[in-house]
Amino acid sequence: MPIYEYRCQDCREKTAKLWRGFDAPKSIPCAACSSENTSRIISSVAFHKSLGSQLQDLDPRYDRMVDNAAANSARSDENQFLRRSTPLSDAEA
Ligand SMILES: [Zn+2]
Known part of the structure; x- marks a missing residue:
């Protein structure tokens, strides 16, 4: 529109x-x-407007929202990911 x-x-x-x-x-x-x-x-x-300038106009609060959401999600927890992985030695046994 x-x-x-x-x-x-x-x-x-x-x-x-x-x-x-x-x-x-x-x-x-x-x-x-x-x-x-x-x-x-x-x-x-x-x-x-180019896409680039549209993105620059995004509210900076939106960026922080995305960062927080990523930080709080379990998938971004590297340690949890490693704990769930099968150690190479077990996989070969
Ligand atoms: Zn007028």
Whole structure:
């Protein structure tokens, strides 16, 4: 679903709008001053961002969440993994 952005000609504020249809409206009321004097601008967010810059924009808290989840999972416990493994000497016997 595309996001359309509008620039208010009166207060220069940007207003973004999710639009479900195929044709975006030429103007929408400004979120800041309610002026109808807005014009559509091409969204840099929706179309021109590389994956790399999207990843950089991820909330750093998300990284910590992933780290914590990995640290708490049993599979990341190397010692536990080694204890469960069959020693080479037993495997050959
Ligand atoms: Zn405005």
